[in-house]
Each structure stands twice: as C-alpha cells, then as structure tokens.
Amino acid sequence: MGVEICVEGLTKSFGHQVIWQDVSLTLPAGEVSVMLGPSGTGKSVFLKTLVGLLKPERGSITIQGRDITRLREHDLYEVRKLFGVLFQDGALFGSMNLYDNIAFPLREHTRRSESEIRRVVLEKMDMVGLIGAEEKLPGEISGGMRKRAGLARALVLDPEIILFDEPDSGLDPVRVAYLNQLIVDLNAQIDATFLIVTHDIASARQVPDNIGLLFRRELVLFGPREELLTSDEPVVRQFLNGRMQGPIGMAEEKDAAQVEQELARIDEGPRVRDLTPRLLPGPGITRPPRWEAIARREAELHGTGVSSA
Numbered sequence: 358m359g360v361e362i363c364v365e366g367l368t369k370s371f372g373h374q375v376i377w378q379d380v381s382l383t384l385p386a387g388e389v390s391v392m393l394g395p396s397g398t399g400k401s402v403f404l405k406t407l408v409g410l411l412k413p414e415r416g417s418i419t420i421q422g423r424d425i426t427r428l429r430e431h432d433l434y435e436v437r438k439l440f441g442v443l444f445q446d447g448a449l450f451g452s453m454n455l456y457d458n459i460a461f462p463l464r465e466h467t468r469r470s471e472s473e474i475r476r477v478v479l480e481k482m483d484m485v486g487l488i489g490a491e492e493k494l495p496g497e498i499s500g501g502m503r504k505r506a507g508l509a510r511a512l513v514l515d516p517e518i519i520l521f522d523e524p525d526s527g528l529d530p531v532r533v534a535y536l537n538q539l540i541v542d543l544n545a546q547i548d549a550t551f552l553i554v555t556h557d558i559a560s561a562r563q564v565p566d567n568i569g570l571l572f573r574r575e576l577v578l579f580g581p582r583e584e585l586l587t588s589d590e591p592v593v594r595q596f597l598n599g600r601m602q603g604p605i606g607m608a609e610e611k612d613a614a615q616v617e618q619e620l621a622r623i624d625e626g627p628r629v630r631d632l633t634p635r636l637l638p639g640p641g642i643t644r645p646p647r648w649e650a651i652a653r654r655e656a657e658l659h660g661t662g663v664s665s666a
C-alpha cells in the first residue's frame with residue numbers, strides 16, 4: 358500500500374550555500390506527488406536526501422516510524438530497499454543489455470534463482486511495454502525506452518516508494534504523454550508512494566494528487582493538486598502558467614514594485630480553466646478504490662466524458 362514519508366524542518370547546505378531550509382511536508386502513502394521548482398532550487402538534492410544519499414544539517418525524515426537521517430549505514434541500507442529510483446538518464450550500464458540491467462538489483466540484493474529473476478524481469482518489462490527489447494543495449498534505443506528500462510529496474514525489488522527525477526527530461530511531448538500515462542497506470546497497479554520531480558507543468562497539472570513548489574530556498578507550498586491549481590499565490594500562478602511576469606526572474610530576484618506592476622497587468626480569465634482534467638488509469642487497468650474515487654471526482658468536475666486522456 359506504499360508508505361508515508363514525513364519530512365519535518367529539513368535543511369540542506371553545501372558549505373555556506375543553503376540549498377533549502379525548514380522544509381516540512383508529508384507524502385501520503387500510495388499517492389502521487391510532484392515537486393516543481395525553478396532550475397537549481399535543489400529538487401534533485403531533495404530526492405537524494407530522502408533516499409539517504411545526502412545528509413541534511415537539520416530536520417527529520419520519518420518512514421515507518423524511523424528517522425532515516427539518524428540511521429547508521431547498515432540500517433539505512435535496509436531502508437533504501439523500500440525505494441525505487443528512476444534517475445534522469447535512466448542510469449543504465451552501457452555495456453549490459455536491458456535484461457541484465459533490469460535484473461541487476463535482483464542479482465545484487467537478493468538470492469533469487471535465475472528462473473525466478475527471469476519471471477520478475479519479464480513481468481516488469483511487460484509493465485513498462487518493453488517486451489522484446491531484452492537483448493538491446495542502452496545505446497541502441499531511444500531516450501523514452503531508456504526511461505522505461507530505468508523504470509522497470511526501479512520496480513524489480515517491489516518498492517514501496519518510487520522517486521522519479523525529471524522523468525520527462527529530454528523527451529518529446531508525445532513520449533512525455535505516454536510516460537505520464539504509464540506512471541498513472543503503475544500507481545493504480547502497484548499502489549506505491551510516488552514523488553516526481555519535474556519542470557513539466559502540463560504533467561504537474563494532470564498527474565499528481567499533490568503538488569509542491571521549491572523557490573528561493575523554501576518549500577513555498579505543498580498541498581492537494583486542486584488547491585494549488587487554483588491558488589492565488591503569485592509564485593505558483595507564475596510557475597504553473599510558465600510566465601515571465603511574477604516573482605521568479607532569471608536571477609531569481611526581482612524588485613517588489615516590478616513584481617506588483619507585472620501582476621497587475623495579467624488577466625487570468627475564469628478560474629475554472631485552471632483545473633485541467635486529471636489523467637486516469639488507461640483501459641485494461643483495474644482501478645483500486647482510490648482511483649475509482651478520483652475518477653468519480655473528475656466526472657463531477659468535468660462531466661461524465663472523463664476517462665483516460
């Protein structure tokens with residue numbers, strides 16, 4: 358059923374450079390959350406801190422009753438098994454074919470027989486639509502396929518939490534749409550807790566239960582998607598609408614008077630337009646009760662025609 362992650366008062370610096378401070382949020386068990394933020398605001402650092410690869414200076418990360426920032430390396434190793442991570446480039450070994458890449462965590466971390474490994478690898482390859490590509494090398498396939506292979510590898514140890522570091526980076530809009538559908542389908546099938554770091558606003562509008570925004574060393578907001586999409590917070594409005602006008606500048610600092618002037622000039626139109634229909638599990642995917650409830654809510658909001666996008 359996935360596990361909850363509770364982050365409280367988390368601060369991370371490198372030397373004198375504070376990346377973010379006093380970050381508190383709860384990733385609800387089994388839900389999909391997205392973390393947005395301008396480049397360089399420390400989204401990847403946040404993922405690495407969650408999985409215990411980086412140590413924060415202050416604060417706690419509680420998973421299954423244990424604060425993982427205080428665990429010794431041996432116990433941390435156990436906790437890491439709860440996580441599957443999809444790195445930006447898939448992080449595949451270039452000299453291994455896809456089958457061996459995906460089998461790698463099973464061979465490293467379990468004592469399963471090769472026939473059992475084969476069953477799991479093929480099951481996960483099937484889930485991400487890669488059956489038939491077992492013998493391919495990472496260099497022989499498209500960026501989209503590499504992401505899928507990275508995702509299959511993240512799934513083989515049956516994680517309770519999956520972290521996605523910019524799954525859409527480097528993909529064209531059509532491949533991003535397929536990947537988003539895959540993420541939603543997977544959430545309905547395996548029911549793990551998902552956290553997705555992305556720049557892609559269209560994905561953030563359609564895919565998650567919750568949205569967070571890191572900006573100027575703070576977690577500006579974290580909350581249910583509907584709340585964020587209709588928020589009046591200028592930073593959120595600017596980011597979700599991909600506009601130059603607003604508090605976020607190229608150098609990340611703008612004069613308050615300039616921001617005020619820019620905001621006064623924007624006519625946003627009716628609020629209801631902001632609530633993009635949510636992506637639902639596709640045909641053939643059995644929806645668990647959580648997704649049935651989401652589908653009912655979408656039908657209420659957008660009419661009965663809403664199904665998968």
Ligand SMILES: Nc1ncnc2c1ncn2[C@@H]1O[C@H](COP(=O)(O)OP(=O)(O)OP(=O)(O)O)[C@@H](O)[C@H]1O
Binds near residue numbers: 371402
């Ligand atoms: N190991 C490290 N040592 C020192 N500084 C680091 C380290 N890792 C990241 N940083 C710094 O932390 C800041 C945040 O980096 P991070 O990659 O998390 O940003 P991001 O929000 O993911 O950016 P982008 O959206 O462009 O990928 C950057 O200034 C980066 O230089």
